[in-house]
Amino acid sequence: MDDLTGTETTRTPGLRDWLVARIAEHLRMSPADVAADVPLSTYGLDSVYALTVAADIEDRLGVTVDPTVLWDNPTVDALCRAVDEAVAGAAAR
Amino acid sequence: MTTAHVTAAAPAPASLPARLDALAAVLGDADDPANPLGDRAVLDADERGEMLTAGEEALHAFGLNAEFVPAYLGGRLTRLDHLVDVMRAVYRRDPCLGLGYGASSFIAGVNVWTAGDDTQRRAAAALLGAGGRIAVAYHELAHGNDMTRTEFTALPAGGRLLLDGRKEVITNVRRADALVLFARTSTAPGSRSHSQLYAEKTDLAADRTAYLPRYRTTGMRGVQLGGVRFDACPLPAGSVLGAPGRGLETALRSFQITRTTLVSMSAGIVDSALETTLRHVRARRLYGRTAADLPHVRSVVTGVFSDLLAADCFATVGTRALHLLPAETAIHAQAVKFFVSQALLDAMNRLSGVLGAAFYLREGPAARFQKLLRDIQPVGFGHAARAACQVSLLPQLPLLARRAWREGHAAPSALFAPGEELPPLDFGALALSAAGRESLGTSLAAGLAAMPDGQGPAYRLLRRYGEHFVRELTRLGEDCAALDPAELSVTASPYAYDLTSRYVGVLVAASCFETWRRARHSGTPFLSDPHWAAAALYRLSTPRGAPPRTLPAPLEDALWERLSERHRTGGGYLLLPRSPHHHPVGTPGRQQ
Numbered sequence: 064m065d066d067l068t069g070t071e072t073t074r075t076p077g078l079r080d081w082l083v084a085r086i087a088e089h090l091r092m093s094p095a096d097v098a099a100d101v102p103l104s105t106y107g108l109d110s111v112y113a114l115t116v117a118a119d120i121e122d123r124l125g126v127t128v129d130p131t132v133l134w135d136n137p138t139v140d141a142l143c144r145a146v147d148e149a150v151a152g153a154a155a156r
Numbered sequence: 157m158t159t160a161h162v163t164a165a166a167p168a169p170a171s172l173p174a175r176l177d178a179l180a181a182v183l184g185d186a187d188d189p190a191n192p193l194g195d196r197a198v199l200d201a202d203e204r205g206e207m208l209t210a211g212e213e214a215l216h217a218f219g220l221n222a223e224f225v226p227a228y229l230g231g232r233l234t235r236l237d238h239l240v241d242v243m244r245a246v247y248r249r250d251p252c253l254g255l256g257y258g259a260s261s262f263i264a265g266v267n268v269w270t271a272g273d274d275t276q277r278r279a280a281a282a283l284l285g286a287g288g289r290i291a292v293a294y295h296e297l298a299h300g301n302d303m304t305r306t307e308f309t310a311l312p313a314g315g316r317l318l319l320d321g322r323k324e325v326i327t328n329v330r331r332a333d334a335l336v337l338f339a340r341t342s343t344a345p346g347s348r349s350h351s352q353l354y355a356e357k358t359d360l361a362a363d364r365t366a367y368l369p370r371y372r373t374t375g376m377r378g379v380q381l382g383g384v385r386f387d388a389c390p391l392p393a394g395s396v397l398g399a400p401g402r403g404l405e406t407a408l409r410s411f412q413i414t415r416t417t418l419v420s421m422s423a424g425i426v427d428s429a430l431e432t433t434l435r436h437v438r439a440r441r442l443y444g445r446t447a448a449d450l451p452h453v454r455s456v457v458t459g460v461f462s463d464l465l466a467a468d469c470f471a472t473v474g475t476r477a478l479h480l481l482p483a484e485t486a487i488h489a490q491a492v493k494f495f496v497s498q499a500l501l502d503a504m505n506r507l508s509g510v511l512g513a514a515f516y517l518r519e520g521p522a523a524r525f526q527k528l529l530r531d532i533q534p535v536g537f538g539h540a541a542r543a544a545c546q547v548s549l550l551p552q553l554p555l556l557a558r559r560a561w562r563e564g565h566a567a568p569s570a571l572f573a574p575g576e577e578l579p580p581l582d583f584g585a586l587a588l589s590a591a592g593r594e595s596l597g598t599s600l601a602a603g604l605a606a607m608p609d610g611q612g613p614a615y616r617l618l619r620r621y622g623e624h625f626v627r628e629l630t631r632l633g634e635d636c637a638a639l640d641p642a643e644l645s646v647t648a649s650p651y652a653y654d655l656t657s658r659y660v661g662v663l664v665a666a667s668c669f670e671t672w673r674r675a676r677h678s679g680t681p682f683l684s685d686p687h688w689a690a691a692a693l694y695r696l697s698t699p700r701g702a703p704p705r706t707l708p709a710p711l712e713d714a715l716w717e718r719l720s721e722r723h724r725t726g727g728g729y730l731l732l733p734r735s736p737h738h739h740p741v742g743t744p745g746r747q748q
């Protein structure tokens with residue numbers, strides 16, 4: 064279910080789980096081990112890979128986010144918040 | 157980049173042919189033993205491990221630094237392909253001058269043009285314009301290519317920055333007049349903790365700055381490699397290039413320009429080496445004929461020429477892309493650096509086989525070769541390891557499969573028109589990530605569908621291998637869509653690395669095919685002939701790991717003839733023949 068691993072809810076159903084699953088898969092980690100408030104680079108997520116997460120978000124949710132979204136929002140919590148805002152912004156338009 | 161404020165001031169730079177002529181004139185005849193800039197003098201300086209002083213003075217008189225400065229700041233830089241042409245002339249004569257007088261200041265400059273504010277840009281431009289040097293200090297021995305681990309810090313303290321730590325194996329660090337330093341400006345983990353700094357030496361406290369001993373090297377022996385250590389050295393807070401924390405972004409942008417152009421400049425080294433080899437095999441008599449008459453020798457040399465044309469074609473397309481497709485060059489730059497560097501190294505190694513003992517001798521008519529062979533080596537590891545370029549391409553592969561290869565856009569035909577007009581270069585337009593959108597690879601299918609009619613073996617081979625690479629892209633699409641997400645960074649398996657090589661192969665094939673097709677359309681001499689393009693695709697289709705396939709006789713014969721003609725006319729061995737005035741490698745009329 065949505066938000067089991069996180070500390071906040073998101074407007075987009077399944078967003079948090081999906082993001083965590085993607086990152087965990089890339090890092091060969093269990094999603095349960097990805098803490099929501101720890102910078103993902105701590106787990107070895109590299110900066111060049113991080114730039115492509117924006118495209119994944121775009122293809123999945125149909126919202127445009129900056130390629131550096133993960134650089135500027137380096138934890139799961141921060142990323143969910145940023146993506147949520149982008150979704151809300153797109154809906155408002 | 158905002159240019160409005162200064163456009164009126166600077167006069168337009170002289171034309172490229174005029175600049176090449178002026179450079180050829182200051183470099184003089186390579187073969188003249190009395191020329192203080194000739195091969196003899198270059199080799200002597202190398203033996204001493206020194207820069208060729210007369211060469212540096214001549215380049216100063218020519219104003220080489222102006223080539224690195226955008227025209228809106230008073231320099232001559234309007235087109236990167238022109239810069240490459242000028243620098244190739246320097247690399248052909250002496251790669252140490254190319255890197256040690258030129259390219260390192262250029263890399264530094266591009267950081268400033270990309271991220272600096274108006275004051276910083278003007279200061280750097282003025283410094284270069286006056287013949288000064290700017291060293292570019294990214295590297296720390298402890299971290300190599302692993303830039304984000306940079307330990308060197310420039311942390312805020314009382315309204316200033318304090319520099320702490322070491323930079324090592326840096327060209328000209330001691331004798332430069334200014335430094336571009338890559339530093340950690342925040343202790344937080346992640347990708348927003350680094351910045352470039354621009355520091356003129358006069359701003360650095362001498363008692364807080366110590367230079368490390370020189371590093372001695374196998375090749376590029378004259379280049380002054382050193383290191384620097386700072387201990388709480390204060391620097392004005394305004395020394396950061398761009399907003400603090402944007403350093404990784406600046407590096408990823410500016411390196412698109414410098415990786416592409418530096419490797420392309422190095423093609424001048426192979427151009428020189430091929431000239432030396434041809435002179436040798438034409439003069440060397442064995443078994444009652446010249447070595448050039450031995451079918452094996454001819455075949456190796458022709459293969460090298462073909463590979464050099466393919467590599468230059470790709471480098472040229474990559475360079476033009478920086479002007480034409482800045483949203484996509486985050487991909488092209490990695491691919492060019494990865495492919496062209498290895499093609500140049502392979503070419504040198506094959507030529508050394510043909511030269512036999514002559515490639516090993518430090519004297520005699522072919523003495524230049526052993527130096528060129530040593531000097532070219534950093535092309536494969538300097539300014540990014542080839543493997544690091546592959547790793548940067550990896551996360552793009554699934555995206556490409558999902559986006560570009562499905563959408564199937566064709567690149568604009570201007571991309572494939574070497575030497576022709578280009579729109580202005582916009583440093584600010586270079587995208588950090590291509591996000592899986594890249595149109596060169598898919599141009600091949602479109603080009604093949606529009607292939608003009610033709611006949612003969614070269615034409616047939618070109619079509620057949622064109623189709624081969626279109627199928628290859630289809631297969632790659634399937635393989636990349638199925639790629640395990642855990643395979644998209646440094647820990648990837650050799651299989652995943654290999655996918656990047658396969659993709660780059662398609663990019664090179666597309667560049668050659670489309671450059672031929674464009675030339676055929678416009679009737680450009682040499683390039684419109686299908687032989688070179690067919691040969692390029694044929695050699696590229698060699699299974700990875702195997703020695704490159706010997707060209708079929710009709711291709712080899714035709715290319716050998718072109719090669720001999722280039723040798724006769726002094727046109728050089730790169731994609732666009734040089735005008736006969738620009739042959740600082742020597743007077744072609746002299747050989748038999």
Ligand SMILES: Cc1cc2nc3c(=O)[nH]c(=O)nc-3n(C[C@H](O)[C@H](O)[C@H](O)COP(=O)(O)OP(=O)(O)OC[C@H]3O[C@@H](n4cnc5c(N)ncnc54)[C@H](O)[C@@H]3O)c2cc1C
Nearest residue numbers: 292293294295300301325326327376534539541543544547
């Ligand atoms: C002549 C010369 C001039 C130079 N001038 C300068 C200068 O002016 N300024 C400056 O900053 N530096 C300069 N350097 C240093 C140069 O930048 C470094 O040598 C270069 O960055 C490579 O680092 P490294 O050799 O430590 O490689 P390492 O990073 O230690 O690489 C070791 C191995 O790991 C592999 N590897 C590295 N990264 C990756 C990756 N991401 N993925 C997969 N494999 C990887 C490499 O392929 C290699 O096989 C110069 C070097 C030379 C030789």
